Amino acid sequence: MTALEERWRRVLDGMSEAERHASRPAGSVRLVAVSKFHPASDIAELCRLGQRDFGENYVQEARAKQQELADLDIRWHAIGAVQSNKAKDVAGRFFLLHTLASEPLARGLVRRLPEGAVQDVLIEVNIGEEPQKAGVMPPDMPAFMEALLKGGLVSEGGPGLRLRGLMCLPPRCGEGEEARPWFVRLRELRDSLARQSGLALPELSMGMSGDYRQAIEEGATIIRVGTEIFGPRPVRP
Ligand SMILES: *Cc1c(COP(=O)(O)O)cnc(C)c1O
Numbered sequence: 001m002t003a004l005e006e007r008w009r010r011v012l013d014g015m016s017e018a019e020r021h022a023s024r025p026a027g028s029v030r031l032v033a034v035s036k037f038h039p040a041s042d043i044a045e046l047c048r049l050g051q052r053d054f055g056e057n058y059v060q061e062a063r064a065k066q067q068e069l070a071d072l073d074i075r076w077h078a079i080g081a082v083q084s085n086k087a088k089d090v091a092g093r094f095f096l097l098h099t100l101a102s103e104p105l106a107r108g109l110v111r112r113l114p115e116g117a118v119q120d121v122l123i124e125v126n127i128g129e130e131p132q133k134a135g136v137m138p139p140d141m142p143a144f145m146e147a148l149l150k151g152g153l154v155s156e157g158g159p160g161l162r163l164r165g166l167m168c169l170p171p172r173c174g175e176g177e178e179a180r181p182w183f184v185r186l187r188e189l190r191d192s193l194a195r196q197s198g199l200a201l202p203e204l205s206m207g208m209s210g211d212y213r214q215a216i217e218e219g220a221t222i223i224r225v226g227t228e229i230f231g232p233r234p235v236r237p
Helices: 003-021 040-049 059-068 084-090 103-112 138-150 176-197 212-217
Strands: 030-034 053-056 075-078 096-100 118-125 160-168 203-205 222-225
Touching: 003 030, 003 040, 003 212, 040 053, 040 059, 053 059, 059 075, 059 084, 084 103, 096 103, 096 160, 096 222, 103 118, 103 138, 103 160, 118 138, 138 160, 138 176, 160 176, 176 203, 176 212, 203 222, 212 222
Parallel strands: 030 053, 030 222, 053 075, 075 096, 096 118, 118 160, 160 203
Antiparallel strands: none
């Protein structure tokens, strides 16, 4: 077994353990392997072992890997900030966009999406209300969602942008128990927005290498794990 396979299997074991601990059904959490800066050959190796979901932060890097690995059955996740002028490189090209946080980006995506196509999206929430971080502030979420819905930019069932839930990168993310209260807040925010809007918002994308167990215990449906799978990240190529 390669070191990469060993680390990946260790994360799968950690996920199963957290699911059991939280009395959640086995397999209820999707693992997105965050492959930013790591070579396409690592992605191919994991894909052969059965890993299907991969996350990339930079649209250009993701598009290059998509082209190189076009023969493989991969679900690509866009997890980094997307400028609205890059909407054409994202719309219809990713299984899930985790970082919708502005109306201009939503409009750009809608404009670039092929007729009748569906693009699943999550709204990135700046759950800790940190000025330097991306995402919509929690107090602004009701108005943001209403603007997207009333403007016909998102819907629950598609076609077009299909709003599936929320994503966050909390303060002190990666630090185990320190992140847990923020995961609770994101789940509670989702519950309250779902009540207000009538949408299910089933997906919660939260938890990384250092805190994915806590995220699973607090209701994550998607975790995004890089370092624990691929090892330390090389510098940006
Ligand atoms: C890089 C990154 C991750 C993975 O972080 P690790 O600590 O390496 O697991 C997860 N989510 C986002 C948004 C990232 O940018």
